[in-house]
Amino acid sequence: MDILTRLRLLLWLLILTLAGTILRQYAGGSADARPRLQWVPPAYGGAASRFAPRHEGPPLPDWGASVPLGFSLVQTPHFTIYAEGPPPARELLDALEKLHANLLIDLASFAPWAREERVSIFLLRREAAYLRWTGRPASTNGVSSIARRRIYVYESRELLGVVAHELGHVLFESFLGGASGERRWLREGLATWAQVERGLASPAWLPEKLDVLRRGGGWTLEDLARVEDLAGGGDDELRLWHAQSYSLVRFLIRLRFASSFYHFCRHLKAGLPEEEALVRAYGMPFNRLSALQHAWRQSLRSGGEKPGSPERRLPLASASPSPPAARRLPEPRKPEGERQKAGARRPPFSQYYFLLACLGVALTAMGLRLLADRRWAREDDAPEPARPPAARRPSEPGPPLRREDPLPICPACRARALRITEAVSRSGALSREQFARLVRAADRCPRHRGR
Incomplete structure (x- = not known):
């Protein structure tokens, strides 16, 4: 077989493999035009009119422009700090300003007002005072008011991480708007990203949960986008949910151009579904959530998620309620090793089997083409049978x-x-x-x- 025939066969093999991969990844029904953002509990059987309710906490205290009794007032170029007791140390004020500058590197497009206006921080001395003033459960280390641009925290070793998390909520959600439960994965994912990447305060459990995601655990992106309320989830499930939201937002920020994530959020703010906003901001092949999930999973397996230094506690959602026992998050997927131990069957037609099938079809087509070429070559090279001389008349x-x-x-x-x-x-x-x-x-x- 000459070199031209081999190149031709290799080209056909690549074409068949590529076509099979595209059909496997993007074939299916048409995308739903409505954004599927709310989680439908299994008890309701998928009824479109019933959703898990949100449990908002009590209203946060508002002292107006006056300084509360027992608090001291300190102003920096970008913060107004109400500290319980004596004013905070100068080192803390400098660290807060550096944190603000680091966040504006990526979030200035979402909050242009943050360059000139200040964010208020109410710094309480103890956790008991924080729980009494805010009325939030002990599972939260901080809470923020988006409309008033206020952050309520208490002194702890994780203070900078908590402020980074809540400041991410204030800067980003002032742009996104809407109810606090809409696109919850995007809001919490970006706040956790601000805590880990800009606040340099990675939770201690984050590497473990990222390893679970790397081994195939977690939720599908469709289920992740439907969640509006974190009520009913245990601590382990909430941490895994925050880790997946953080990992996905981090992947979107680093994907394509620096402005792609901003355009994606801008399209979401305009009311477009996730899939349409995704393809408009990032282009092909990201026209479906399944395509984004495939690329994100590949990034996880290649070791693209390496959080910073760990810390002990997690600042949860800006208004995380005390979850009632009746509501739960959807069951996450188990890692591949645990699924095999539990006897769970793998999908009967996974992408690996599909690629093998495409390769088999290509090899079969190549073999049939070779047989046909050989048969045609024999027919062309066969000598013509000898013809008897035609009878000629004597006069000719x-x-x-x-x-x-x-x-x-x-x-x-x-x-x-x-x-x-x-x-x-x-x-x-x-x-x-x-x-x-x-x-x-x-x-x-x-x-x-x-x-």
């Missing part, structure tokens, strides 16, 4: 004799016969009988004389 002249044709004379007269042949060929074609008579008449050989 025969074909002219060539010099290479054997002559029915002895070797002694061959030279003379050839000269006679050349002479008579110029005058016209002769039959064999006429030529033989001419040779016998002109022959002077004693062997042929008298014949």
Whole structure:
């Protein structure tokens, strides 16, 4: 097989494999035009009119422009800090300003007001005072008011991480707007991203949960986008949900251009569904959530998620309620190793089997093409069967004799016969009988004389 045939076969193999991969990844029903953002509990059987309720906490305290009794007021270029007791140290104020500058590197497009206006921080001394003032459960380390641009926290070793998380809520959600439960994964994912990437305060459990996601655990992106309320989830499920939201937002920020994530959020704010906003901001092949999930999973397996230094506690949602026992998050997927141990069957037609099937089809087509080429080559190279000479009437002249044709004379007269042949060929074609008579008449050989 020559090199051109091999290149042709290789090209057909690549075309078939690529076409099969595209059909496997993007074939299916048409996308729903409505944004599927709310989680439908299994008890309701998928009824479109019933959703898990949100449990908002009590309203946060509002002292207006006055300083609360027992608090001290400190202002920086971008913060107004109400500290319980004495003013905070200068090192903390400088760290807050650096945190604000780091966040504006990526979020300035979402909050242009943050360059000139200040964010208020109410810094309480103890957790008990924080719980009493805000009315939030002990599972939260901080809470924010988006409309008033206020953050309520208490002094702890995780203070900068908590402020980064809540400041991410204030800067981003002032742009996104809408109810706090809409696109919850995007809001919490970006706040956790601000805590880990800009606040440099990664929770201690984050590497473990990212490893669970890397091994195939977590939720599908369709289920992740439907969640509006975190009520009913245990601590382990909430941490896994926050880790997946953070990982996905981090992947979107680093994907394509620096402005792609902003355009994606802008389209969501305009009311477009996730899939339409995704393809408008990032282009092909991200026209479905399944395509985004496939690329994100590949990034996880390649080791693209490496959070910063760990810390002990997690600042949860900006208004995380005390979850009632009746509401739960959807069951997350288990990692591949745990699914195999539990006896769970893998999908019968996974992408690996599909690629193998495409390869088999391509090899079969290549073999059939080779067999056809060989058969055609044999037919082309086979000699044509000898045809019997057609019967000729005596009056018809025969074909002219060539010099290479054997002559029915002895070797002694061959030279003379050839000269006679050349002479008579110029005058016209002769039959064999006429030529033989001419040779016998002109022959002077004693062997042929008298014949």
